[in-house]
Amino acid sequence: MVFGSLADTTRRDILRRVAGRELSVGEIAASYDISLAAVSKHLIVLERARLVTKRREGKLQVVEFAPAPLNDAAKHIQRYRDIWESSLDKLEAYLKSQP
Amino acid sequence: MVFGSLADTTRRDILRRVAGRELSVGEIAASYDISLAAVSKHLIVLERARLVTKRREGKLQVVEFAPAPLNDAAKHIQRYRDIWESSLDKLEAYLKSQP
């Protein structure tokens, strides 16, 4: 799930890096103090949320950013704001209708 | 943290409801099969993320939606897309420069 994936600081940071350019799992892991296995698990989470894809390139696993789920997340957020806005509109209409 | 708060289905649902109109803790809890205490805890999470505020009104605690942190979250998301777009632009420029 997208919001769940974005809930972790390390994962958000990884996502920012791979949005800039494709990186191998090892290259990504080099930026963090945690084990390679831990980074690999973070990448699996991001992969399940379809925020990244992986492909083998020789002995490397190359991680590529996939923006689509972010659009869904943004729509989700926009929806809350739309509901909020429309409730404000209703309130305004009501106040205007008052004597 | 905003993404952490949005990571839970029940909390997203609560947020959708209170975005439409102010509700008491009890009114919110009536919509779910979990205990009032569990709903109260979800609301505390949303409150810590500043996605809602609470105020006492008689014996009710009234929950109000607060949209500001959603703007931050949306900016966060937009940033990933911006990085992604600029990396695509760079790639395009490179390809154009190729013989």
Place this chain on the structure above:
DNA sequence: TATATACTGAACCAAATGGTTCAGTATATG
């Protein structure tokens, strides 16, 4: 003042999360 209503805090529990290490697999290289 006593009682009912509307929560919240505390103690507890099971499952999920984020980390570890170590063993195993896939690929490249000497």
Place this chain on the structure above:
DNA sequence: CATATACTGAACCATTTGGTTCAGTATATA
């Protein structure tokens, strides 16, 4: 073929999370 590199899976551990129940507090009402 043997070895090094680049991961991934499995087992494990501590902490967090989402739930429970029960006791306690704040407010309204009979």
